[in-house]
Amino acid sequence: MSAAETHALVRRLGLPGLIDVHTHFMPQNVLDKVWAYFDAVGPLTGMEWPITYREEEDRRVALLREFGVLAFTSMLYPHKAGMAEWLNSWAAGFAARTPDCLHTATLYPEAGATGYVRRAIDDGVRVFKVHLQVGGFDPNDPLLEAGWGEIADAGVPVVIHCGSGPAPGKFTGPGPVGRLLARHPRLRLIVAHMGMPEYADFLDLAERYEGVHLDTTMAFTDFSERLAPFPAAELPRLRELGDRILFGSDFPNIPYPYVHQLQALERLGLGDDWLRRVLHANAAELFSQGIHR
Structure with a gap:
């Protein structure tokens, strides 16, 4: 399904392939619950959310490779205490048997958070995932403070779901993350x-802090434009911040073919140089950085 189209774009841009910073791999029993959530999300969004790539794990990995993805992530997240360390152990094993997956970890405000964050860094984690909406926690919780310091010192990127889509949470929006970045x-x-949907506010944070990036996950697609359209007035800023934008897809939990995210980025009309940075160069540079002890 559309692999030829992704390869055609990659060839046209002269890229070795794609780097997708927002893909989900997790224990099957957890993924089943995530899929059940999306199966029932219609009333929340007013739109049905069919999972396009509801496949076995090996097939999902194979599909990404068929699409020309050189590196991807195993975004996972806990919704209660006691889950994060177990998820981190699973993700370390997945990365070990899947070399093109960036070793991913997560965290939750609990007594042991600093310890397992430090262990993940020592084990060579490449990216953390934090989901403030699902986790229902404040990133400024004191139980996370030392862990954030460890992550900042190590230079490990953190993919953080902090916007209020598809439905707001108690700690979503730019305010909590802005307070975290201030410290x-x-x-x-x-x-x-x-x-x-707080696009402009998070572009503001990217302008204020050089370490802030944004991923394209689901943004600009037909599906999301019906729910929360990206404001046309912000396109010049999006172009100017082209070195801070990273390609993400939300594979496999997307209600459309994988190639549509690429088509949505191309039709923004921000140019081939912008696309080259977003689809490969920015992530290649970001994930080459970071000091791992």
């Missing part, structure tokens, strides 16, 4: 979904 300005945060 830890060296954090390399990747704001998921372009901060949807």
Whole structure:
């Protein structure tokens, strides 16, 4: 399904392939619950959310490779205490058997958070995932403070779902993350979904803090444009911040073919140089950085 189209774009741009910073791999029993959530999300969004790539794990990995994805992530997240360390152990094993997956970890405000964050860094984690909406926690919780310091010192990027889409949470929006960055300005945060729907506010944070990036996950697609359209007035800023935008897809949990995210980015009309940075160069540079002890 559309692999030829993704390869055609990659060839036209002269890229070795794509780097997708927002893909989901997790234990099957957890993924089943995530899929059940999306199956029932219609009343929340007013739109049905069919999972396009509801496949076995090996097939999902194979599909990304068929699409020309050189590196991807195993975005996972806890919704209660006691889950994060177990998820981190699973993700370390997945990365070990899947070399093109960036070793991913997560965290939750609990007594042991600093310890397992430090262990993940020592084990060579490449990216953390934080989901403030699903987790229902404040990133400024004191139980996370030392962990954030460890992550900032190590330079490990963090993909953080902090925007209020598809439905607001108690700690979503730019305010909580802005307070976090005020204390830890060296954090390399990747704001998921372009901060949807608070696009302008999160672009503001990217202008203020050089470590703040945004991923394209689901943004600009037909599906999201019906829910939370990206404001046309912000396109010049999006172009200017082209070195801070990273390609993300939300594979496999997307209600359309994978290639549509690429088509949505191309039709923005921001140019081939912008696309080359977004689809490959920015992530290649970001994930080559970071000091791992």
